[in-house]
Amino acid sequence: MGRRAKNKQGDVKPLPGSIPDKSSTSRRQQAKKKKAPSTPNDQKKFKAQKGSLGRKPLPAHRRKKVDEVDEDDSDLDEALQPGELSEDEEETVKVKSVKKGKKPASSDEESEERSGPVKQLEFSDSEGEDEDLNDDGESLPLGQHAFDLDEAPSDEDDEELGDEFDLGSDEDDEMLDNEFDEDDEEDAEVDSAFASEDEDTEMAPAAEEDEDEDEDNIQTNLEDDLEETYTLPAVDRGGEEEEIEHGTSLREVEQRMRWLVGVCLGKDDKMSKGVPGKSRSDHLLQLQHDIATYFGYNTFLVGKLMKLFPADEALAFFESNESPRPVTIRANTLRTRRRDLAQALINRGVTLEPIGKWSKVGLQVFESQVPIGATPEYLAGHYMLQAASSFLPVIALSPQPNERVLDMASAPGGKTTYISALLQNTGIIFANDSNKLRTKSLTANIHRMGCKNVIVSNYDAREFPKVIGGFDRVLLDAPCSGTGVISKDASVKVNKTERDFQLLAHLQKQLILCAIDSVNPNSATGGYVVYSTCSVTVDENESVVDYALRKRPNVKLVETGLEFGVEGFKSFEGKNFNPSVSLTRRFYPHKHNMDGFFVAKFKVEKRKKGGKAAAAAAEEEEEQKPTMKLNDEGMVVEEEVGDVSRFEDEEDQALIEESKRKALKKKGIKVSSKPVASKVNTKDEKDTSNGQIKVPKSKKMTEKRRSKA
Ligand SMILES: C[S@@+](CC[C@H](N)C(=O)[O-])C[C@H]1O[C@@H](n2cnc3c(N)ncnc32)[C@H](O)[C@@H]1O
DSSP, X not given: OHHHHTBEEOOOOOOTTOOOOHHHHHHHHHHHHHTOOOSHHHHHHHHHHHTOOSOOOOOHHXXXXXXHXXXXXXHHHHHOOTTOOXXXXXXXXXXXXXXXXXXXXXXXXXXXXXXXXXXXXXXXXXOOOOOOBOTTSOBOOXXXXXXXXXXXXXXXXXXXXXXXXXXXXXXXXXXXXXXHHTHHHHXXXXXXXXXXXXXXXXXXXXXXXXXXXXXXXXXXXXXXGTTOOOXXXXXHTTTOOOSSOTTOOHHHHHHHHHHHHXXXXXXXXXXXXXXXTOOHHHHHHHHHHHHXXXXXXXXXXXXXXXXXXXXXXXXXXXXXXTSOOXXXXXXXXXXXXXXXXHHHHHHTTEEEEEOOTTOSSEEEEEEESSOGGGSHHHHTTSEEEOOGGGGHHHHHHOOOTXXXXXESSOTTOHHHHHHXXXXXXXXXXXXXXXOHHHHHHHHHHHHHTTOOSEEEEOOOGGGTTTSOOOBSEEEEEOOOOOTTOTTTXXXXXXXXXXXXXXXXXXXXXXXXXXXXHTBOTTOSXXXXXXXXXXXXXXXXXXXHHHHHHHHOTTEEEEOOSOXXXXXXXXXXXXEEOOGGGGGSEEEOHHHHSSOOEXXXXXXXXXXXXTHHHHHHHHHHHHHTSOEEEEOTTSOEEEEOTTOTTOOOHHHHHHXXXXXHHHHHHXXXXXXXXXXXSSOOOOGGGSOOTTSOXXXXXXXXXXXXXXXXX
16 A cells, blocks of 8 residues: 555646636545544644644745744654644744734634645655656655556556555445545536637637735745844855854744845835845845745855845745645546546546646546556556646647657657647657666556557757657657756755856757657658656756757747747846847746646758758867766766767777776676776666756766767
């Protein structure tokens, strides 16, 4: 039953465009009723949830620390999820509210009114287990269930499944009876929720963005802190990093952080002007340090991300990274219809509803009494566990039946299998990934989902179109820093340096040119490239797109067809991009309740004569920069300047020797001579399960490019 253990979801807000209809609300209410706490432990958790008073939770990594200060470090605190407060914290909040003259919450109803409905999901009984991955190969945050089984279930899994789906026991029969009694009612609900299923278009009208609402959601607590007097210790230290100033509690850092947001915005006359004699940039520097301290980032990354937003929105972005995004699945139209899938899962005790008008195949899972990654429907390939944001590049790509499509970096296949479904198993997809290990889960997913039009390959995508070209459409879902998915992989908070961003951007620029060159500009139906990342940095997005436009005069940006998301930056830090970059789309966790994502769509036209000179000039600048690649083991390898398409026999030989030596050592055979290459692969050098690249600070190596063989 281990798979059920972590089935817990924090922030279950609706996704953009989802219109809560009566039926879905009633399903959620039913689920809530069903989940009334029964065991003492459940009751404790339930109480903790109800105690959430709308105050922002401590970041996950800090909660324990503060609990220590609060003395009572109980089991309950360990069980807390983002958004919950421990009983101690609950008490503290109440006391503080009274002190500030606010009316304390006198009943559960009042608490709920202030915090919004409690939508915390508890998927079942707990047990520790290894890190889990979803269908995107992304690691799920601690405490969140791994729904995905990339590979066929092991014997152990079978046993587990046997347990879970053994309907022979009285208890199970009773449960089934109850559920089937409700079938008619649920059918009616499904019918209404899925009424629009048979519409022709993939995209329904735009998901409406309520900007005002977004602004309301940004909590700053500014007025509360007007009278407080603050100092700017980071400025006094000359901007040098320090864990946390001596004698300062995390609560104080939090309060100052919110006060600084007000000072930095400087919109409101009533707002404090800040510390006398200190500039706005001093206050921004302190804010950067406080955000880093409070949420556990390195200050470099906070500084980089802060530049994307006004201060209040920046804080909302960092806060949103502390809770998981909604669990979503994609119905596989090669095997089923969404309404049939929904009905089947509802019958198993899953609470779900359509993801939003913008997708006809997505379902948001609110609660489940069975492990979503191991239902018979899952194993039969009726759905993919897939983040909502991961639908977007495929919707933008909009592949048409019978086309030839290249998915350049495709493992573990969330997008490939979606493309295959949109092609209705016609045409052909070349699903490539440079990481051999990851192509295994890609292949497993392709088989599970019944995709018969896919060929898997294992090249460095920079070798396209030499490997094969002439595609109608190309998807480049590029390897990236993962700054959009920090809620899934918190290691990004501390393991990225400026150098990593430079190397990644360079790799992305190389890849995007290969993507463009792999397209057939004469394609009768297509001629498109979609570029996407799960990163929010401009270096990896608009800069890459702008470079491609400069480098390939035969391409232009076109509408993505995604009617929500915010426009890409037309300029950033004094650098102006091609104005058409506004056609690209950005997605943010705090705005869209999705992973941070970027999508751009290009139309590739025939090359004009004379275009080559401009292209060469733009390329020259880029070619002088060092490059990186991932080797077969997912290890980041920095290449030397000018070394991209050259290899030297002598050095290559040394590397071959080195690898032979390692292989012998693994077998326990002693090897005496020193390795030529300076590094061996270690755990933290592997790329993360979601394809983001971890570049360990001190462990980068320079290695000459290996033989293609
Ligand atoms: C964001 S993930 C792709 C996720 C995938 N598109 C999906 O939807 O399941 C990026 C992928 O790029 C791969 N990759 C990294 N460098 C590459 C390269 N030079 N050529 C091809 N693939 C590469 C990684 O192995 C990783 O699987």
